[in-house]
Amino acid sequence: AAAGDPDALKTALAALDEEFTAxxxxxxxxxxxxxxxxxxxxYEDTARDLDVTVGAPLLDDLAPPLAVILTAARWLxxxxxxxxxxxxxxxxxxxxxxxxxxVRLADLMSLSQGxxxxxxxxxxxxVAEEFTRRWESLFGLEGDDTRVQLSxxxxxxxxxxxxxxxxxxxxxxxxxxPDLQICATDVxxxxxGDYQVVLGELHAAWPTLDCDIFTAWHPDTDRLRxxxxxxxxxxxxxLLYPTGWPRQGGRGAESLAGVTDRSLxxxxxxxxxxxxxxxxxxxxxxxxDGALVATASDGHRWPLIEMFAGMLNNLAVDAFKLTTPxxxxxxxxxxxxxxxxxxxxxxxAGTRLAAVTTERExxxxxxxxxxxxxLPDQVFVKIGTEVKPCYFDLTSPHYADALCTMLRAAGDDxxxxxxxxxxxxxxxxxxxxxxxxxxx
Numbered sequence: 441a442a443a444g445d446p447d448a449l450k451t452a453l454a455a456l457d458e459e460f461t462a463x464x465x466x467x468x469x470x471x472x473x474x475x476x477x478x479x480x481x482x483y484e485d486t487a488r489d490l491d492v493t494v495g496a497p498l499l500d501d502l503a504p505p506l507a508v509i510l511t512a513a514r515w516l517x518x519x520x521x522x523x524x525x526x527x528x529x530x531x532x533x534x535x536x537x538x539x540x541x542x543v544r545l546a547d548l549m550s551l552s553q554g555x556x557x558x559x560x561x562x563x564x565x566x567v568a569e570e571f572t573r574r575w576e577s578l579f580g581l582e583g584d585d586t587r588v589q590l591s592x593x594x595x596x597x598x599x600x601x602x603x604x605x606x607x608x609x610x611x612x613x614x615x616x617x618p619d620l621q622i623c624a625t626d627v628x629x630x631x632x633g634d635y636q637v638v639l640g641e642l643h644a645a646w647p648t649l650d651c652d653i654f655t656a657w658h659p660d661t662d663r664l665r666x667x668x669x670x671x672x673x674x675x676x677x678x679l680l681y682p683t684g685w686p687r688q689g690g691r692g693a694e695s696l697a698g699v700t701d702r703s704l705x706x707x708x709x710x711x712x713x714x715x716x717x718x719x720x721x722x723x724x725x726x727x728x729d730g731a732l733v734a735t736a737s738d739g740h741r742w743p744l745i746e747m748f749a750g751m752l753n754n755l756a757v758d759a760f761k762l763t764t765p766x767x768x769x770x771x772x773x774x775x776x777x778x779x780x781x782x783x784x785x786x787x788x789a790g791t792r793l794a795a796v797t798t799e800r801e802x803x804x805x806x807x808x809x810x811x812x813x814x815l816p817d818q819v820f821v822k823i824g825t826e827v828k829p830c831y832f833d834l835t836s837p838h839y840a841d842a843l844c845t846m847l848r849a850a851g852d853d854x855x856x857x858x859x860x861x862x863x864x865x866x867x868x869x870x871x872x873x874x875x876x877x878x879x880x
Contacts, residue, residue: 487657490870492880498630502637504592505774506618512603513616513644516571516759520752521609521745523563525732527555528744532725532732545723545734545747549706556751557686568759574602575762585770586782592775608645610749611672613756617643621879623867630869638778638862645756647672652695661696669698676701677718677742679750682709687754702736704747723747771860783859784813788823789852793844799837806840816860823847824855831861 531551535543555562578598579588608614619640624630648654650668655661680703681688697703702718722737725744732744745752762780763769771782788794796805810817815834822829823846830846832839847856868877 488872490872492870497633498635501633501776502620504596505777505779508592508595508599508774509618509639509642509779510616511599511605512571512575513642513756513760514608514613515603515605516567517609517613517645517752517756518605518607519567519571519609520564520755520759521613523567524555524748524752525745527563528552528748529732532727542724542726544721545725546706546720548725549720549747552748556748556755564755564759568761571759572761572764576764578602579772581770588770588772590772590774595774610645610743610745610752611676612647612749612753613645614672615645615647617646617648619643621863622869623863624869625867626869626877627871635869636773636776636778638781642760643757644760645753650694650696651691652693653691655695665696665698668696669700674698674700675740675742677704677746677749678702680705680709680712680717681750682707704750720747771862778862781859781862783857784815785858786813786856787852788847788850788854788856791847791856794848794850794852796844799841802844803837803840806834806843810834813858815858818861818864820859820861821846822857822859823850825850829857829859 528548531548532543535547535551554560556564578595579590581588619642621638621640622630622635623638624635629635647668649664655664658664676698678694678697678701697716701716703712703716704718704720704723705712706720718736723734725732725734727733733741734744734747735741762772763783765785767785769780769783771778772780791809793802793805793809796802809815817835818831818833820829821832821843826846832843834840847854863879868879870878870880872878
């Protein structure tokens with residue numbers, strides 16, 4: 441109703457702001473020009489009357505190229521565990537020098553936070569750079585390539601040599617979650633093998649099914665919980681995050697804690713289950729035959745790295761980058777799996793679009809910019825001042841106007857990353873009863 445009454449809409453928003461401030465103690469923060477979901481107080485989660493069965497032929501097609509990706513991800517977790525094991529050892533030795541008392545996990549965690557979240561150079565940065573360097577050495581890219589087609593069979597040997605790791609670095613490092621999108625005209629095309637799959641991203645060392653947004657509607661969460669425990673083991677340690685901790689929210693909260701899992705309290709936080717709570721102040725760290733071991737007051741013991749598993753999961757997700765920033769990166773495909781979309785990088789000043797102000801001139805300038813970079817008409821654009829990318833159709837005057845407005849607001853020095861929209865609009869294969877088709 442408020443959509444047709446701007447004054448009523450303003451009144452409703454003002455009331456919502458007052459309520460938000462009363463609940464949180466701080467006014468809401470807004471940024472103009474953001475054109476994506478997932479950033480607001482309210483979300484729309486819906487269900488479709490549609491069943492999809494993913495069959496063995498499709499999974500068999502994807503297994504070889506995914507094996508290449510997962511081998512590299514396992515090495516990444518092992519390298520992170522090694523780097524942080526050395527850093528934590530140095531902190532432990534410093535604490536032992538200062539006192540004869542047993543080292544408390546709480547003290548070690550307090551001193552180590554800069555290793556994980558600091559603004560300076562972190563061990564994870566070195567690992568991430570080495571990971572990307574090794575990955576890029578697989579391909580032998582030429583500067584003018586727009587498409588690179590590779591074979592999983594040909595890559596298996598080089599990948600094993602470049603990413604040797606017999607086991608993951610910590611328990612959660614056993615599972616990695618790829619986001620996959622199928623490119624096909626319709627279901628029949630998929631069934632006859634006429635399709636391609638795009639890897640949107642890989643959530644390394646993070647089983648994303650362990651997430652409240654998914655499990656809240658699942659018909660058998662007990663089975664999911666038991667199967668996750670079977671994969672990852674019992675007595676895992678989960679961090680009890682304080683309210684407002686970066687990158688932690690209700691929709692993404694872990695929801696499949698096993699019956700023997702413990703909640704590690706390392707800072708002031710609410711919502712702890714007393715029967716699961718493991719205060720960091722009650723855990724001691726000791727050196728046993730050269731390995732650092734964490735021991736709870738009830739005698740249960742873990743490798744020290746397991747106390748930091750939750751933090752390492754976040755680092756692994758961020759570190760899994762397959763290419764370094766460059767003015768242009770080609771689309772890279774292994775068998776049927778596109779592992780990186782074609783991408784262009786520039787700055788707001790480099791686009792020459794921010795200073796253009798009239799709608800007609802903005803459209804013409806956007807088309808000229810598209811021609812200079814040889815961009816496709818449908819793209820996603822990530823501006824450095826925004827959190828997520830936005831979709832743009834460069835044939836549309838409306839989208840051209842919106843793009844120029846966002847670039848103008850960001851400032852000349854802001855980075856701009858453009859990636860091809862893949863799947864394309866013609867590859868939306870999920871049907872509804874009215875004949876419309878959607879991406880999935």
